[in-house]
Amino acid sequence: MLERRLFTPEDKIAPGLYMNYWEGIVTKYGEDHLETNILKQYREVRNGAIIAALWTKATGKKHFVSFPHQEPNDVEIYSLESTTYKGIPSWRLELAPIQLTRCSLKDGETVVGQVKKKNTAVLKDTILVVHMLGEDGITIDLNQIVSDINSIENIYPTEIVLIAPIEDSSTIEQTFAQILLYKRGEEGVRTSRVTYDDKEAFFENPPIMRSQRGTGQAIEESGKFSLMYP
DSSP states (O other): OOEEEOOOTTOEEOHHHHHHHHHHHHHHHOGGGTTSGGGHHHHHHHHHHHHHHHHHHHHSSOEEEEOOSSTTOSEEEEEEEEEEETTEEEEEEEEEEEEEEEEEGGGTOOHHHHHHHHOSGGGTTOEEEEEEEOOTTOOOOHHHHHHHHHTSSOOOSSEEEEEEEEOOTTOSSOEEEEEEEEETTOOSOEEEEEETTOTTTTOOSSOEEOOSEEESSOOOOSOOEEEOOO
16 A cells, blocks of 8 residues: 655655646635645745746756755755766756745735845845736836845845746746846846646656665656645
């Protein structure tokens, strides 16, 4: 019999697998109950799965998401890197610690205001991701946002990234956009987008990795189990 358990921080989860898991949570709790405290961390990892898919699409390297090992990380993203060990083809997972904050335009919040609230020494060497929730008719000035962020005297995160659901007339699938607002030592704004039906970005195989590194070209799931819902 398969072991039944929840995800743990040791599980590096394929973004497609987690999005399927999230759909199960939506079915269990219903749309009206997704903001409950019991689901807070699961919502954050859902956003992490979108980030992992965006980064997979932008870089061509598979990115996995996991529940955090420690504070201040809200989620953790791992990129799958090829390497060698004593001449043997190998792989390793490289960590990107993520701190998430929400920006609700309809509630009067601003991207820069949320960045300033989170910009403390606690976030040194982390990536701050602002999840923007929009409202029809409300627009933002990206150039002004970038200018205002760069005018902050001390910026502690290594990167500040904006993610948001957007409308794309070319597809009926939900589309997510990523905008790099700040990266230490670099200038300029970079954007990318991904649709939910992009199976390469929201990949499901390998579904879960638990080791940080390994040898050989084959990458195997570490153990099999049946997932439970919170």
